[in-house]
Amino acid sequence: MGAVGAEELIGREKVESASGDGGNGKAEKIFVSVRLRPLSEKEMASNDPCDWECINDTTVIFRSSLPERSMSPTAYTFDRVFQSDHTTKQVYQAGAKDVALSVVSGVNSAIFAYGQTSSGKTYTMTGITEYAAQDIYEYIHKHDERAYVLKFSAVEIYNEAVKDLLSTDSSPLRLLDDPEKGTVIEKLSEEILTDWNHLKALISVCEAHRKIGETSLNETSSRSHQILRLTIESCAREFLGKDNSSTLVASVNFVDLAGSERASQALSSGTRLEGYHINRSLLTLGSVIRKLSKGRNGYIPYRDSKLTRILQPSLGGNARTAIICTISPARSHIEQSRHTLQFASCAKEVVTSAQVNIVMSDKALVKHLEEELARLENELRYPGISPTVETMLREKDLKIQKMENEINKLIQQLDIAHSQLENSPQVIGKDPSSRPWVSILPSEEPSSTSPLNGHYVGHYLPPMSEPSDSTDLCTVSATSRFVASYNQSCLQTGNYTNPSPRHLGQNHKFIESNGNQGGQWIGENFNDEFEQLYQDVHCIEVNGAHMSEDSESILTEGSNSLQRLSVTTPEHIYGNCEPERQRDLDFMNANPVTLEQHLQNVKKTLSSFVEAHPNRFHPCSTLQDPRSKDVPLSRSISCRSTLMSSPTWLKVDNTSPTISLDGFHGRPEELQKKGFAWNFRDTIRKLSARGSQNSGDSTSFSVQKLLNTEATSSGKMDRSVDYTELNEMVQVDEQKQSTIDQDTGKNVFQELGAKDTAKYVGQKSTLDSLQPPTLWPRDPTDSIYMEVELRRLSFLKSTVSRQHIDKASTVGQHFTSAPSLRLLRRERDMLCRQMEKNLSGAERESLYAKWGIELDSKQRRLQLAQCLWSEPNDIEHVRESAAVVASLIGLLEQGRALKEMFGLAFSPQKSSKRSSWKYGLSYR
């Protein structure tokens, strides 16, 4: 049995407690050893042979030369056996020290000496007590971090009377039953030890007081059971005297039992009476040990003797116990020796359950009870689960909760994406002739993606609900984000649950089609009309196909958004879907400020591009023979018409007498030098003056709003476009009616006309306080066009951004692209009318033949209109489409732009229906 330090013991106890034994301590068998003493002089003198021999450290055998005893059991095995030549110190170190020193760790312990009279019990226990006391003091001295208090008490049980060996009063002491402490000896004196010498002195006192007598075997036979109790209290010095301190308290009992004896071995009647009591108490002890060795079932007769009653904790209770059984090797004592060995054999089966005894202060006790309460509650919650598993379960619960929250978020995102996916194709598909660009603004998850902007750069306003519009990109983004997040969650949990086959399936199909087929994103859910819309988009975007690689690199490096402008190639928009998704993800996370910066980048890059490719981007470069195949693709004459109508559009502002033009960039410096700068302020002032005569609040559209929008987007004005601006912009439709001068009944635009417009354009430079763009189209009308377009883009981007924010807080706000489709249909109808009006039959037939339309087929003009822009990757086709459109639109009357041509209803509309105005402008 190796020595175990106090810390190790405490640690072991904690481990055991944590292992789920409920804190009842460690179950441990009594350590039993047997010690053979040498033959006494008397035994040797009588030639009493030695029949017992220790063959090893654990086994003692009986070697009898007598044939009648050879049948008896010959070997006994114990935890340790000591031969006659073993010293008491060796017995102590190997058979008692470990148990004895448990006391310094707060664990009760007991060392027993059991054997027949004169077998060497007192001889052994005296030495063990001394060695143990020495070691205890030595330990205390080595552990200065704790403060120790040692107390000593001693009793003897003589003829079933408990006597205090430290007291001169020989009156017996009563045994009391304490509900917490168990059996306590009433009025037992207890000495606080000062040092080792003090203990030795007290032990000497006990020896002096102990009842001894002379027997036939032992002249100084102990006639009583002696119990020397050393109690040790210890507390960490840092907590000494504090409320939250805790104290370890334990006792070690050194028990020197009286020797069993036969009545014949007693010399007098008095000793026979002592022997009776001794044997009786030892018989009870043997009975208790025997019962305990068979388990704790049934009645344990502790109370049958004062000895077993006092030693109850040490016998299968809260203590570590070691029993040293002493025997005489002499043949003459063979029966007592066998009886002792049988007792030892039972004792080694007895299990005790020692635990660290902690005495707490009230405060510490309260804290401990609270912790204990929490532990018990957890036990109730997780019955039969160890604290370690319980902690793991609690962590798992938290993880599961976190994942559930994440899944809920993802499902919400998926629902949004799904609703967007459903909205777009359904609505658009029902109305194939509507203008598709309308659909971008109502997007449930709008973003300021560049495709939106790109629609307005070309001469032909393409559908805004084309494949890469914000709605669908957001759908892709949201779906991608969902799939990624969901997969991540699944990876973390190891569980794959199908969140929503319907949602995932549809979105997945969408993603696949978008990623693999580029423009064929619509898939089977979209009809031919919508496919046509998509082609229309491409026919504008193919503009970029003319560009050089340099221009493309400018666009690529300049801004992500620019890649979605019409000046990019289709591949930029659709060809590589994955980067688009990532950009959209970024975009969706962007705040309005970021979007504004984004727009700024778009503008800068656009300007750079225009500067780098003035010829190709020249607005009037296509003002040639529209039927010529050499006409470079750019804005058609319809653009020019629109430009001419721009001042009219500006005239609608009549509500802001103090117009702030701080955000207006004005004309390019280059144009100012040429005298082409447009006096924007004067124009506004003039228009405002005219508008002020109109119908008050109904003419609430403010140019300043547009300017502010532009200013915001350009970062020169710290102002974001509020959603209310959209409503105000919507009212511009109503305002358009106000462009009908109330006094004259004439249309203001018509009144100003091209001449006024040209005049304004040709006047002085723009505001002095504003810096013009460094790069700007050289053509004055182009410049105006660009300004208008940029304001439109700003407004749209800001509005979409705002909608993106508002949408999060607005449930059930749905937008459709139906108006857009209607406008597209209207535009085609317009082209059909123009064909009939401006083209002769021969010209039309020529066109039909050229475009592969059978002359006898129905709706040939509509077929031709639908053929336009249908092959965006075919530059020749695009040129021819542009030529046809230019030929049709170019025959329009100057100054009367068609609203279908530019997405802006510059020209006044006669309809007084409020709703028509709203649709006419609010979604552009």
Ligand SMILES: Nc1ncnc2c1ncn2[C@@H]1O[C@H](COP(=O)(O)OP(=O)(O)OP(=O)(O)O)[C@@H](O)[C@H]1O
């Ligand atoms: N291991 C030993 N080595 C040498 N002498 C021993 C040994 N054990 C006991 N003795 C001697 O044997 C005698 C009896 O010992 P001891 O008094 O300790 O017996 P006991 O079991 O206490 O007897 P009792 O029960 O009557 O008190 C003593 O004189 C003691 O010195």
